[in-house]
Amino acid sequence: MTTALGPDTRPAPPGAPGPGPAPPPVADRPRESTLPRRLAAAARAALTRTAALALLLALWETAPRLGLADRVFLPPFSEVATAWWELLRDGRLWDDVRASLFRSLTGFSLAVVVTVPLGLLIGRYRPVAAFLGPLLEVFRNTAALALLPVFVLLLGIGETSKVTIVLYACVWPVLLNTIGAVRTVDPTLLKLGRSMNLPPVRLFQRVILPACLPAVFTGVRLAGASAILVLIAAEMVGAKAGLGFLINNSQLNFAIPQMYAAILTVSALGVGFNQALVAVERRVTRRTV
């Protein structure tokens, strides 16, 4: 399930202390000796992480110039960057980004807020989970985009249908992961909780919820990815604003560098969104400690 995610986006091990101080026995050593070493390590890490990207951009820049690719359909990266700057300056990019962000964030947040508690509840009651399981499986495997015409029919082509399709796409990964997480909480931990005589609410708060968080967050990040994916596709089909619309419209107008600029913006948005979710996950897991 996590194969689609980059190497640095894997969930941190539960309660991982992060780049904290060294283990206790050497905690009182002076800071100066370790700081430069740590900076050097950070620089090296940054280099390894950006090297592949830099290589790709270099290839993108040179391939069209050397005639390895058709310059019309794949303009060099510098031209795309210029187009991107133009779009940013005249404010069009921001308008489209804002439209897309609003739709995806609304659908995504609604999905998470509704689905996580629902999943926790369903997972807690085995018969309910068994009863709903097949139904959820069917829904999850019904591609959200296949339902776009249905949503348009029912809700029109305005914002509602777009938010709804994002919502739909986000609900399933979160719901299924949450249910799965609750059902697979380590039984010895549940036993511990019971042996401590924890009341059900406490058991939930202190044991079940923290045990589920990593899996829930995997679901949330999957949802985050599909929120943007589905939205862009929906905007390409019928919209008057949004990044999907910008991509499609640029292509129709043969503004190829502009099209690539929009595509890159979508990628950046996706990466940024995922990073934000990872950061939230870190904070939340640390707070439940």
Added chain:
Amino acid sequence: MTTASTTASTTASTSATTATAHPAATVSTATAPPGAGTAATATAGTGHSTGTATASAVPRIRLDRVGKSYPGRPSGRRGARTPTVALQDVELDVAAGEFTVVVGPSGCGKSTLLDLLGGLERPSSGRVLLDGEPVTGPGPERSTVFQQYALLPWRTARANVEFGLEAAGVPRRERAARAREFLQLVGLRAFEDRYPHELSGGMRQRVAIARSLACDPEVLLMDEPFAALDAQTRETLQDELLGIWQRTGKTVVFITHSIDEAVLLGQRVAVLTSRPGRVKEVVDIELDARGEPGDPRSSARFAAHRRQVWELLHDEIDRARTLEREAVAA
């Protein structure tokens, strides 16, 4: 520490009575005439041999023909469910303040027995009594060290120890101090901020022990608590445990696979049969030098008890192997 002092004072008063009263009338107090005390205790115990140390009319723990079976998985072509009988007709009394060790072949139902005592499982037949009352669920007077440690992976060692104290409603400041004290006891003070995945198996086990001890329960249920430790650490902790037991008068039910450990720690060693587990025999251990300096392991009595338990156990282990082979063949 309130529970500890109460228990300690109870023990103290008991021993005070013992000291002043007629030696034979250990428990049956003023009402029974001196000398008749032993007989009265024996009849009250419905024929069971009760503990030697502080025999009591109502044992702290009584297992009365306890059976436990788990629903089986559908197996074979016809999908027949044959239930697993883990325990059958288990009879065992544990007096207050007694250290009882349970040994038996793997899979004979020792952990199941502890779950029943902890109130985490209900017996399928028979009764589990605590101070004469049927056990209906877990309670703060009992604490278990689980065989699988059961540490919360998102909590540090110290926070894991505090977990039990939180549940018991100990105020925050006291929790931290108490957790440190018991981590110190198990030799993990320097590792209090580590997460379980940063600790070795033996260290995790020690955190689990610290958690149970910190709760200061009257009844301590321990499932192979020293199994993952090196010889030195194990000896240290065995001594600590004996010390705590002697100071506080806790009732301990202790499971182990080590015959040496059983003989060393237990006042009585209950040997279970292979599955379904029954009490095959309860061996009373009498070591002359318990708690005194010098290695009790080298005494002749120790060797004799060791041999006795070994023989009881090895017949059962052989039988368990044969049964298993037959089960596979069938």
